[in-house]
Amino acid sequence: MTGKNVVVTGASAGIGRAVCRIFAREGANLGLLARGHDGLAATAAEVENLGGRAVAVATDVSDYHQVDLAADAIETQLGPVDIWINVAFASVFAPFHQIEPDEFKHVTEVSYLGFVYGTMVALRRMRPRDAGTIVQVGSALGGRAIPLQSAYCGAKHAVNGFSESLRTELIHDHSGVHVTVVQMPAVNTPQFTWVLSRLPRHPQPVPPIYQPEVAARAVLFAAKHPARKQFWVGASTVATLLGQRVAPRLLDRYLAATGYKSQQTNEPAPRNAPNLWEPRDDELDADHGAHGSFDDRSHARSPQWWLREHMAPIVAVAGGAAVAAVAAQRR
Numbered sequence: 001m002t003g004k005n006v007v008v009t010g011a012s013a014g015i016g017r018a019v020c021r022i023f024a025r026e027g028a029n030l031g032l033l034a035r036g037h038d039g040l041a042a043t044a045a046e047v048e049n050l051g052g053r054a055v056a057v058a059t060d061v062s063d064y065h066q067v068d069l070a071a072d073a074i075e076t077q078l079g080p081v082d083i084w085i086n087v088a089f090a091s092v093f094a095p096f097h098q099i100e101p102d103e104f105k106h107v108t109e110v111s112y113l114g115f116v117y118g119t120m121v122a123l124r125r126m127r128p129r130d131a132g133t134i135v136q137v138g139s140a141l142g143g144r145a146i147p148l149q150s151a152y153c154g155a156k157h158a159v160n161g162f163s164e165s166l167r168t169e170l171i172h173d174h175s176g177v178h179v180t181v182v183q184m185p186a187v188n189t190p191q192f193t194w195v196l197s198r199l200p201r202h203p204q205p206v207p208p209i210y211q212p213e214v215a216a217r218a219v220l221f222a223a224k225h226p227a228r229k230q231f232w233v234g235a236s237t238v239a240t241l242l243g244q245r246v247a248p249r250l251l252d253r254y255l256a257a258t259g260y261k262s263q264q265t266n267e268p269a270p271r272n273a274p275n276l277w278e279p280r281d282d283e284l285d286a287d288h289g290a291h292g293s294f295d296d297r298s299h300a301r302s303p304q305w306w307l308r309e310h311m312a313p314i315v316a317v318a319g320g321a322a323v324a325a326v327a328a329q330r331r
Contacts, residue, residue: 010088012039014189036279
């Protein structure tokens with residue numbers, strides 16, 4: 001990744017923040033997009049401390065023109081964008097009948113149209129060069145919806161649909177531009193502290209929970225291998241997506257019975273102002289970093305992802321061993 005120019009939306013916190021760090025360690029230059037200034041400034045400082053160049057542009061990804069202008073500013077300072085990573089999202093934790101129309105609309109504008117706009121902006125710069133990679137940070141919930149997150153689940157399903165359509169168009173055109181989706185498990189990010197929630201208790205990701213660095217390693221791998229359509233991260237993602245293919249009606253009943261309790265802790269609901277309409281890191285010294293409040297319950301590694309990441313060398317070694325065994329038997 002040395003010298004590559006990489007744009008990350010949602011760069012100020014959570015998965016986006018972890019992605020910026022890992023790409024900076026790989027030698028990339030980063031264009032950083034998010035709404036909040038303090039989080040962006042802290043991310044830019046981290047990138048530069050790791051040896052990369054950073055251009056931070058405060059951007060609302062639900063506004064196409066802001067995203068387009070941000071891309072112009074980044075390319076002016078860094079040069080052509082090689083990799084564009086869509087991460088930014090919003091959500092509401094509530095039963096569908098308790099969500100207001102403007103809330104549902106805004107989640108869709110950020111979590112779906114934000115990906116569409118980022119992809120449009122990237123593609124309009126990459127197609128003339130016939131080179132580039134777009135990575136969509138998806139979710140297992142884009143293949144199997146759960147209760148209490150109807151707006152977010154709908155948006156993630158939509159991201160899968162439009163990315164699949166775009167992928168077929170790029171293949172048809174024999175394009176050198178690639179789009180791939182990384183389907184994430186539950187991740188320990190700050191969103192569970194600032195998300196708009198109407199639940200009686202503190203919202204949480206459905207266990208098992210993984211640290212943002214697990215997600216970031218998967219995004220880096222996807223960016224290096226963009227010809228693959230999707231990457232599934234974590235054993236829980238694999239089980240969820242395969243279960244949906246085999247027994248969707250059974251999962252409906254299971255999630256109806258367990259999905260409310262599994263998305264809440266025993267702690268009372270937080271009284272913080274939600275970030276749906278305004279960023280939470282515009283307050284004084286309000287950089288929230290990559291991790292949420294579940295460090296003590298989160299996995300820093302995923303054995304499933306380690307196997308996926310090292311599949312090629314494992315297969316090569318196994319194949320070599322098999323050939324050697326056959327050769328030894330013939331002697």
